[in-house]
Amino acid sequence: MDVESAYIPVRGDARGCSDSITEIAVRDPAAVDANIRTIDPGVVVYNHRFGIDRFSFYEEYPLVHLRHGASIGRGEVAVTTETILDHVSVALAPGERWARAYRAVAPDDVRVATVGIPEADELVDAPSPRDRRVLYAPTNYLVGRGAYANTARSVIECFAGTEYELLFRPHPTDRREGPGLAVTRDCRKRIAELPNVVFDTATTPIESMQRSDILVSDFSGSIAEWLHTGRPLIQLTNVDAPGKAVPPIGVTTESLTLELVDERYRNGEPESAKRRRASWLEYLGIPMDGRSGERAAREVLECRA
Known part of the structure; x- marks a missing residue:
């Protein structure tokens, strides 16, 4: 201004x-x-x-x-x-x-x-870094009702000792309070043992998105920003909240596997996910x-x- x-x-x-x-x-x-x-x-x-x-x-x-x-x-x-x-x-x-x-x-x-x-403007048309870097950014424990608690540890283990770098980014709420804080503390202890997993402390998620090739999330609001990149999205559907199913936008899975990550990194999203993405973009109507x-x-x- x-x-x-x-x-x-x-x-x-x-x-x-x-x-x-x-x-x-x-x-x-x-x-x-x-x-x-x-x-x-x-x-x-x-x-x-x-x-x-x-x-x-x-x-x-x-x-x-x-x-x-x-x-x-x-x-x-x-x-x-x-x-x-x-x-x-x-x-x-x-x-x-x-x-x-x-x-x-x-x-x-x-x-x-x-x-x-506005915060996603710099993601538009930004090239993927192609550095085998994956961002894990779930919604917070209380809203996700299990999304974070059910998937955080398994996501870390999926990448442990691999050629990928994992940026582990819990919701800010789960870093400071509530039941998610215990999950965060346990995960930080495990992350300290793994050279290829980083507890992400970037000021904003946009910084981390710029550096990442794939986003692993659930129904976090961060997905709206990520859609600006056009890069692959993997959504974890292991959510306990009644009536809060994860809306399928990217590739969906109950649990993450390295094979799935490899496929998305090499070949991007399949046609079915591309069609879902296009449909969601039309529905959301976000200028990008x-x-x-x-x-x-x-x-x-x-x-x-």
Whole structure:
């Protein structure tokens, strides 16, 4: 954007989370209302929906909702429409699937615009590194109800001692709290014994996607970003959550095998998976032209008070 912009952390561990956007130092990240009123911005962009009912700043400042990534099969579309749209001036949808849902329930004075996923712009048309590197990025334990707990250890063992490098990237929630934390701790101990498995600490998943040839996931929102690459996707369907089956977009399997990874690395996705991918891309309606950030910036600037 061609105007001054910055971010404030709304949680202590969000301090220092970006090298590309200026951070405003705040004494108490949880004091969101007070921090925003002190800054007195022309517009506020909120990139998720959590905790919005604890705040009141949007009564004084225009609020733009820009979805953090894009849910594929976890019910996040419905949750978003139920929690934040009553408070925003503009809702920026990652794709037409989300825009339709937003428009169906948003108040008449809320503008809905489909912009895409800005953080994924740099993945568009990026060549695969061809370095035998695989990224494992499942959804979090509580939402996935078994996706992480049921597959994490077996994924590590699948790659142990092979020619592949595995980037092991659990959801941020499973690194700091809840039942997934115990799984993460066990996996880190095993990873410490394996020279070809890395516990991924890249700031954003986009960095890891740029470096990877294949994504192994389930129904994580990271799949929406990965679709920008056109590279093979393997989805693990070992999920315990009632009524939350993994939507088949890439190649699906109950458990990962090295033979399956080899086949995808050598030959890409089979025709059946390519057809599924094309159908999902049409359904999601995510613009993948590398210009999502430009569209989002224009909408934000138009919303300034």
